[in-house]
Amino acid sequence: MDAYKATVVAREVYGKNVTLFFKTNMPNYESGQYITIVFEDTEIPEGKSYSLSSAPFEDVHSITIKPIGEYSDRLCDMQPGDEFLHTEAYGYFNIKTDRPLVCLAAGVGISPIWSVIKQTRHDSEREITLAYSGSSLSSMPFVDDIKNFNELNVSFHVTQEDSPYRSDRISAKDYIKGGAVYLICGPVEFTRDMWEQLVNLGISEIDISTEVFFE
Ligand SMILES: Cc1cc2nc3c(=O)[nH]c(=O)nc-3n(C[C@H](O)[C@H](O)[C@H](O)COP(=O)(O)OP(=O)(O)OC[C@H]3O[C@@H](n4cnc5c(N)ncnc54)[C@H](O)[C@@H]3O)c2cc1C
The missing domain is CATH 3.40.50.80 (Nucleotide-binding domain of ferredoxin-NADP reductase (FNR) module)
Known part of the structure; x- marks a missing residue:
């Protein structure tokens, strides 16, 4: 799977939880999908998944993280200018329909x-x-x-x-x-x-x- 480099452009804090806003050149995605983030210097080379809290029509992407361990703590500590590697988005959370x-x-x-x-x-x-x-x-x-x-x-x-x-x-x-x-x-x-x-x-x-x- 291709890897993409994201650059953090802003962060928002909600108690201990953090939303990271980032720029990336990954392909289009669908609402409700998630990316896998890979920190190559950890013992989890397959990475960890984080849902996109941004919507496809928005210019800036975002993820929202609860800090409970190695990956999530590192992400919550990130500041504008920091970079991370991630996959394209995948998953089928959203049900495609016009129903309520x-x-x-x-x-x-x-x-x-x-x-x-x-x-x-x-x-x-x-x-x-x-x-x-x-x-x-x-x-x-x-x-x-x-x-x-x-x-x-x-x-x-x-x-x-x-x-x-x-x-x-x-x-x-x-x-x-x-x-x-x-x-x-x-x-x-x-x-x-x-x-x-x-x-x-x-x-x-x-x-x-x-x-x-x-x-
Ligand atoms: C499809 C999908 C989408 C996801 N989307 C999101 C998302 O949008 N946002 C999000 O925040 N997460 C999301 N997750 C969860 C995410 O992938 C990670 O599993 C999560 O961030 C934990 O990884 P970690 O390396 O930080 O924790 P780990 O280091 O793997 O820790 C895991 C467990 O150990 C415990 N633990 C770790 N450190 C400590 C400590 N110091 N003291 C006590 N207990 C500890 C934690 O309670 C936790 O249960 C998603 C998961 C999936 C499968």
């Missing part, structure tokens, strides 16, 4: 979902619902962008601090919508829980797409 879209995200799991939401609204007036959960508002990427986003039904669930938003965990039954497709992204426990709730509520497995980041 319901997105269930936890923490940095918002990353591919934010990519899909931005591209979907750029391309169409399709109905979009987002339920987005995090432990604290300050650690949740893109909250301000999401609040200002055009025609998005959004519920924030802030579970471990006082906020003006809901404090309960996401319950899938609150977000069932006739004829919709569902995207779920977050840690494995969240993703499995949301998937099981949807299936138990009668949603067909082919109408649910999941991406799991962490064990």
Whole structure:
């Protein structure tokens, strides 16, 4: 697989989580896809995957990282001017359809979902619902962008601090919508829980797409 060199142009910090904005000459990609980043001086030559939080129509690419180990810590420490190697984008997270879209995200799991939401609204007036959960508002990427986003039904669930938003965990039954497709992204426990709730509520497995980041 071809390798591409990315140059960091900006960073944004949300608590410990970081969005890196970068320029690269990789080929076009689809919303919801991920790249594999390779640090050649580590013992993991196959690299690690990071979903693109940018949308294909945007000029600058971005990834959003939670620091939990070697790769993620190095990425979170990167500054403008730093470079990294990566593959082209791949993956099939987004379900291609014009049906209403319901997105269930936890923490940095918002990353591919934010990519899909931005591209979907750029391309169409399709109905979009987002339920987005995090432990604290300050650690949740893109909250301000999401609040200002055009025609998005959004519920924030802030579970471990006082906020003006809901404090309960996401319950899938609150977000069932006739004829919709569902995207779920977050840690494995969240993703499995949301998937099981949807299936138990009668949603067909082919109408649910999941991406799991962490064990
Ligand atoms: C398709 C896909 C897309 C992904 N997209 C994203 C994304 O957009 N953003 C993102 O952040 N991640 C994403 N990931 C996860 C990412 O690929 C890495 O797995 C993640 O960043 C951890 O890699 P690491 O080398 O930093 O951690 P590792 O060094 O491999 O650590 C892994 C485990 O060890 C534990 N650990 C490591 N260091 C410590 C420590 N000091 N103290 C205690 N425990 C520790 C961590 O809890 C973790 O569970 C994605 C994964 C997949 C498969």
